[in-house]
Amino acid sequence: SQKIEQNSEALNIQEGKTATLTCNYTNYSPAYLQWYRQDPGRGPVFLLLIRENEKEKRKERLKVTFDTTLKQSLFHITASQPADSATYLCARSSTGGSQGNLIFGKGTKLSVKP
Amino acid sequence: DADVTQTPRNRITKTGKRIMLECSQTKGHDRMYWYRQDPGLGLRLIYYSFDVKDINKGEISDGYSVSRQAQAKFSLSLESAIPNQTALYFCATSDPRPGSSYEQYFGPGTRLTVT
Numbered sequence: 001s002q003k004i005e006q007n008s009e010a011l012n013i014q015e016g017k018t019a020t021l022t023c024n025y026t027n028y029s030p031a032y033l034q035w036y037r038q039d040p041g042r043g044p045v046f047l048l049l050i051r052e053n054e055k056e057k058r059k060e061r062l063k064v065t066f067d068t069t070l071k072q073s074l075f076h077i078t079a080s081q082p083a084d085s086a087t088y089l090c091a092r093s094s095t096g097g098s099q100g101n102l103i104f105g106k107g108t109k110l111s112v113k114p
Numbered sequence: 115d116a117d118v119t120q121t122p123r124n125r126i127t128k129t130g131k132r133i134m135l136e137c138s139q140t141k142g143h144d145r146m147y148w149y150r151q152d153p154g155l156g157l158r159l160i161y162y163s164f165d166v167k168d169i170n171k172g173e174i175s176d177g178y179s180v181s182r183q184a185q186a187k188f189s190l191s192l193e194s195a196i197p198n199q200t201a202l203y204f205c206a207t208s209d210p211r212p213g214s215s216y217e218q219y220f221g222p223g224t225r226l227t228v229t
Contacts, residue, residue: 043220046215106154
């Protein structure tokens, strides 16, 4: 089965540091991985997508990596700010007839302290 | 105006009642989804629709039904609500065209409580 795991339920860091969140998947590599941000009581918001043939993707202070050997994606927020505090969801693409569907991890709650 | 809207935003209902959650989108996307989110369980797919005539069960469809009234509208029904259907429900859309990112756009959610 296609599974995706975010091992840390919560991560606490100091403002200005780099936050690193981990996402692991099982079995075969997905065509792509996506990362979303979710604030309390609100819907997830798309941040970044990285495809299987890409090693790294950047967007402003965000960086995502995709390691097919380790079956892992890392999500980095550099120079973190209290406003970055939220839950971050990793999602893998599904395959076959449901291509385009996503399977979500449970999320990691990031808290950035001033 | 929001691209994906959900009504109601909050609902408290009693066990055994029928309830409908509605979703509308202005993004022009063919694909629409219904998820539920529970603490510790993450987002789980209930139903998805690739177009008006193509509706499919997701991971946890038992106890739910859906209707795709138009490209822009996708409703979720609980025929006979039970307390373990208490959750946060999200509607989402995506663009299936080749080369797209399959990014999903989520609505604001409906908080449903079944007593």
